Amino acid sequence: MGCKQMGKQSIRFENPPIISGAASVVGQKEGEGPYGKYFDVIEEDPKVGADTWEEAEGRLQAEAAELAISHAGLSKKDIRYMIAGDLLGQLMASSFGLIDMDIPLFGVYGACSTMGESLAIASMIVEGGFAEHAMAITSSHFASAEKQFRFPLGYGNQRPKAATWTVTGSGAVVLSNSHRKEEILEKKESEQISAAARAEKGKVKIKGITTGKVVDYGVKDNMNMGACMAPAAGEVIAGNFIDFGYQPDHYDKIITGDLGKVGKDILIDFVNAKGYDISRQYMDCGIEIFGEDQNVQSGGSGCGCSAVMLTGYILKMMEKGEWNRVLFVPTGALLSQVSFNEGNSVPGIAHGVVLERFS
Amino acid sequence: MGCKQMGKQSIRFENPPIISGAASVVGQKEGEGPYGKYFDVIEEDPKVGADTWEEAEGRLQAEAAELAISHAGLSKKDIRYMIAGDLLGQLMASSFGLIDMDIPLFGVYGACSTMGESLAIASMIVEGGFAEHAMAITSSHFASAEKQFRFPLGYGNQRPKAATWTVTGSGAVVLSNSHRKEEILEKKESEQISAAARAEKGKVKIKGITTGKVVDYGVKDNMNMGACMAPAAGEVIAGNFIDFGYQPDHYDKIITGDLGKVGKDILIDFVNAKGYDISRQYMDCGIEIFGEDQNVQSGGSGCGCSAVMLTGYILKMMEKGEWNRVLFVPTGALLSQVSFNEGNSVPGIAHGVVLERFS
Numbered sequence: 076m077g078c079k080q081m082g083k084q085s086i087r088f089e090n091p092p093i094i095s096g097a098a099s100v101v102g103q104k105e106g107e108g109p110y111g112k113y114f115d116v117i118e119e120d121p122k123v124g125a126d127t128w129e130e131a132e133g134r135l136q137a138e139a140a141e142l143a144i145s146h147a148g149l150s151k152k153d154i155r156y157m158i159a160g161d162l163l164g165q166l167m168a169s170s171f172g173l174i175d176m177d178i179p180l181f182g183v184y185g186a187c188s189t190m191g192e193s194l195a196i197a198s199m200i201v202e203g204g205f206a207e208h209a210m211a212i213t214s215s216h217f218a219s220a221e222k223q224f225r226f227p228l229g230y231g232n233q234r235p236k237a238a239t240w241t242v243t244g245s246g247a248v249v250l251s252n253s254h255r256k257e258e259i260l261e262k263k264e265s266e267q268i269s270a271a272a273r274a275e276k277g278k279v280k281i282k283g284i285t286t287g288k289v290v291d292y293g294v295k296d297n298m299n300m301g302a303c304m305a306p307a308a309g310e311v312i313a314g315n316f317i318d319f320g321y322q323p324d325h326y327d328k329i330i331t332g333d334l335g336k337v338g339k340d341i342l343i344d345f346v347n348a349k350g351y352d353i354s355r356q357y358m359d360c361g362i363e364i365f366g367e368d369q370n371v372q373s374g375g376s377g378c379g380c381s382a383v384m385l386t387g388y389i390l391k392m393m394e395k396g397e398w399n400r401v402l403f404v405p406t407g408a409l410l411s412q413v414s415f416n417e418g419n420s421v422p423g424i425a426h427g428v429v430l431e432r433f434s
Numbered sequence: 435m436g437c438k439q440m441g442k443q444s445i446r447f448e449n450p451p452i453i454s455g456a457a458s459v460v461g462q463k464e465g466e467g468p469y470g471k472y473f474d475v476i477e478e479d480p481k482v483g484a485d486t487w488e489e490a491e492g493r494l495q496a497e498a499a500e501l502a503i504s505h506a507g508l509s510k511k512d513i514r515y516m517i518a519g520d521l522l523g524q525l526m527a528s529s530f531g532l533i534d535m536d537i538p539l540f541g542v543y544g545a546c547s548t549m550g551e552s553l554a555i556a557s558m559i560v561e562g563g564f565a566e567h568a569m570a571i572t573s574s575h576f577a578s579a580e581k582q583f584r585f586p587l588g589y590g591n592q593r594p595k596a597a598t599w600t601v602t603g604s605g606a607v608v609l610s611n612s613h614r615k616e617e618i619l620e621k622k623e624s625e626q627i628s629a630a631a632r633a634e635k636g637k638v639k640i641k642g643i644t645t646g647k648v649v650d651y652g653v654k655d656n657m658n659m660g661a662c663m664a665p666a667a668g669e670v671i672a673g674n675f676i677d678f679g680y681q682p683d684h685y686d687k688i689i690t691g692d693l694g695k696v697g698k699d700i701l702i703d704f705v706n707a708k709g710y711d712i713s714r715q716y717m718d719c720g721i722e723i724f725g726e727d728q729n730v731q732s733g734g735s736g737c738g739c740s741a742v743m744l745t746g747y748i749l750k751m752m753e754k755g756e757w758n759r760v761l762f763v764p765t766g767a768l769l770s771q772v773s774f775n776e777g778n779s780v781p782g783i784a785h786g787v788v789l790e791r792f793s
Contacts, residue, residue, distance in 0.1 A: 164523030203562025286538035411524035
């Protein structure tokens with residue numbers, strides 16, 4: 076089975092899991108942004124009817140999870156594992172938000188890269204035959220994140236140009252075992268492929284993953300997370316090209332999580348120095364999700380950011396056939412209030428997921 | 435491949451990964467306890483030469499990781515994935531402690547159940563063919579945990595009888611692809627099995643896993659975590675019996691993470707009510723790790739507790755042939771300082787790992 080392992084840090088799935096359902100739930104500000112019409116649910120109440128910000132964030136997850144399962148035409152009992160994470164200490168949003176799902180749970184943490192991590196683990200679980208269906212889900216919430224990482228909202232601190240705005244939202248993806256490979260192996264020339272395999276046409280599969288390491292370039296500014304994360308993203312993107320033998324043109328889009336405007340420039344230069352020009356395909360969820368007029372400085376961030384852009388926009392563009400091959404690279408700044416107060420740098424991590432449309 | 439999936443929440447590995455190396459690093463108090471002689475390294479300096487408690491905990495992880503790799507006869511570059519976690523917000527000990535390993539990293543969080551979660555994911559990665567070798571590693575530290583979850587050490591608060599003492603320590607396990615199954619399939623009657631397969635004799639394999647859900651019985655006392663976790667452990671243990679069709683006597687030992695003295699009684703009653711008597715095989719790492727004279731109230735806890743008891747004691751007992759079949763069930767209380775201060779209950783989670791000795 077060693078042929079699945081590509082180069083130093085990648086996997087190519089022999090029987091790629093398909094994305095059978097996805098859902099995005101966002102807050103009001105995200106709903107008012109340029110991608111508002113793509114999201115499944117826009118919650119006008121920032122507390123989602125809860126008493127605390129943390130509980131509100133958990134409700135976003137529960138809502139996204141239920142919706143993704145229904146979009147997949149499944150019910151809760153069909154999902155064998157949930158791989159869930161958020162930014163809060165002890166994964167409060169996932170731990171409390173998903174209690175009622177009654178599904179075996181693996182909690183994961185990779186800062187804002189967590190959607191990449193949860194998709195990677197869910198893909199391996201499905202492709203390895205450990206589940207027919209598994210869910211990857213993450214969330215973030217502006218107010219719970221500010222409370223935890225920065226200043227009380229009531230303090231009204233100023234935000235520097237490099238600062239990002241934590242996205243309020245949750246994205247959930249159901250990954251399912253594809254029956255394609257077996258059918259293709261069994262298929263005789265004259266036979267039709269089954270309804271199940273036909274139904275996969277136009278769906279998006281996870282073709283592979285490139286898993287990141289913790290990368291520390293010594294940046295200590297928690298208001299400039301793009302600079303902390305850009306080298307981690309650059310190493311994963313270049314690692315993906317090397318491990319799979321691809322050039323940037325292989326992809327219709329190369330999409331990072333939340334580098335923001337400052338991180339974008341650093342990333343493009345970083346990857347250029349390794350011999351790859353990704354400027355044509357490059358897009359960043361954090362830059363896209365809010366409009367110029369929304370007063371968010373360098374863009375959106377949080378592990379909800381890439382999750383809702385994936386489930387709200389990217390997958391829809393792929394299913395429509397606008398894009399066929401996408402390298403999705405959620406990016407994380409490994410920051411805690413304690414490590415920051417102790418004067419530590421902010422290391423970065425990123426996880427690449429190769430998305431491809433069945434044609 | 436569906437035959438790997440057992441019942442509702444378990445996997446039986448067709449080609450069980452073997453534990454090719456393990457290491458335990460503990461603090462002075464753990465070293466002075468009844469299992470002191472079993473641990474690989476006892477760090478006399480609670481700060482391990484670092485400036486902060488969090489950095490000290492990270493150093494325990496780095497030390498355990500290096501040692502486990504060397505015990506496996508491997509080098510860092512052979513390890514394709516690390517699955518690492520700790521109790522701190524944003525996994526500070528893992529994020530910072532493992533930077534120099536330069537290995538793709540999945541951060542995981544399941545409170546004190548994390549060693550069960552990381553072993554489960556690492557097993558699936560190896561058995562699924564995604565890596566020849568993967569590492570599961572966790573840590574905890576008394577001082578970093580008290581600082582985060584309870585009171586400043588200098589405050590000298592009183593501890594109730596039900597309280598547990600967070601273990602200072604890190605345990606690391608290297609899981610490797612077993613060549614056994616293929617060899618046995620290929621072997622002719624007269625042939626000898628290879629040196630590689632022979633070397634596995636006496637080693638411990640991961641035969642299967644039973645993955646837990648978040649369970650909330652409404653206990654709100656963060657000084658009585660055993661009561662929070664016992665139902666989660668009970669559901670996983672009973673789930674394991676049901677999914678695999680086992681009776682308690684199948685196992686030589688059934689070992690939970692850190693239920694402590696209060697949690698132990700609740701667990702045995704809980705499982706009894708489901709029709710299983712586990713009192714003969716039952717053991718709890720938290721009860722064992724400290725002596726009666728060490729003033730630790732209900733026992734040890736933390737995701738280092740089960741990790742160092744596994745790597746320091748349990749695996750050694752199995753390799754010596756004292757025990758052949760063990761159900762290892764690290765247990766977690768999903769507690770954060772924020773959720774506790776907001777008046778939330780403390781839900782529990784537990785992850786079961788079926789250990790079996792190659793004979």
